[in-house]
Amino acid sequence: MPQVFGGALSGGSVYGFGSDGDIYRLTDVPTEASTAPLPVTVVEATGNGFYGATAVQDAGECPEPAYTVEKSASSAGPVNAGDTLTYTVTVVNTSTVTVNADFTDDLAGVLDDGQVVPGSVTASTGTAALTGTSLNWSGVLAPEGTATVTYRVRVEDPVAGDRVLRNTVTPTSEGGTCVAEGRCAVEVPVADDCDKPHKPHGNHKPHENQKPHGAHNPYTAFKPFKPLSGDLFAGKPLAVPGVPGLPARNR
Numbered sequence: 001m002p003q004v005f006g007g008a009l010s011g012g013s014v015y016g017f018g019s020d021g022d023i024y025r026l027t028d029v030p031t032e033a034s035t036a037p038l039p040v041t042v043v044e045a046t047g048n049g050f051y052g053a054t055a056v057q058d059a060g061e062c063p064e065p066a067y068t069v070e071k072s073a074s075s076a077g078p079v080n081a082g083d084t085l086t087y088t089v090t091v092v093n094t095s096t097v098t099v100n101a102d103f104t105d106d107l108a109g110v111l112d113d114g115q116v117v118p119g120s121v122t123a124s125t126g127t128a129a130l131t132g133t134s135l136n137w138s139g140v141l142a143p144e145g146t147a148t149v150t151y152r153v154r155v156e157d158p159v160a161g162d163r164v165l166r167n168t169v170t171p172t173s174e175g176g177t178c179v180a181e182g183r184c185a186v187e188v189p190v191a192d193d194c195d196k197p198h199k200p201h202g203n204h205k206p207h208e209n210q211k212p213h214g215a216h217n218p219y220t221a222f223k224p225f226k227p228l229s230g231d232l233f234a235g236k237p238l239a240v241p242g243v244p245g246l247p248a249r250n251r
Helices: none
Strands: 004-010 013-018 022-026 040-045 067-073 084-093 099-106 114-116 127-131 134-141 146-155 164-171 176-178 185-189
Touching: 067 099, 067 164, 067 185, 084 099, 084 134, 084 164, 099 176, 127 146, 134 146, 164 176
Parallel strands: 067 176
Antiparallel strands: 004 013, 013 022, 022 040, 067 084, 084 146, 099 134, 099 164, 114 146, 127 134, 164 185
């Protein structure tokens, strides 16, 4: 059977229109996959070639739509309270036909510790929207076509959840699968507050005359006093008012 341009069902029979101008009727419709020629009978030889859009279905092939999804985060963690992460979901059409692809990204395990930065959800093609605790995307991809969806999440400060940013993306259209095991789920731990680097309070600057610690003047050795002369107080009265009986002179 030569190349055909479309087919038709009439009166319980299947007809094909050959490129050589002949009209064929299938005398037996296969029920299993086979590479054998289709059994046909020429019912009309028009002598005029038929022209039209061909499709792989005309050759008896019915390719299935297929696409993959994959997810990643800009940091494996631990991250600190107040930090911002960027998440990326990649969708690839792995089939030979155009596919209607979509996915759902469950953010319930992320939003207990953070929030999606407003206006950060973007898609290279298709439509992405945050609804409740789910990020949903849908789009049409040509064979080998790719869509990239990104969004940012800011960790709360203080953290109120379980200190793990945990989420999973799931393809929801026919033919959708995860690109590989473990590549559609992401877990990013959040550091404890005691592990967060501390910053000095305020923005103090040392006084212009203040010396840094460890820059003290060198130690000066102690010099003993000179012994007092025995005649230092000789001949000088030591008067202490109100104390009777004190010797008149210091001997």
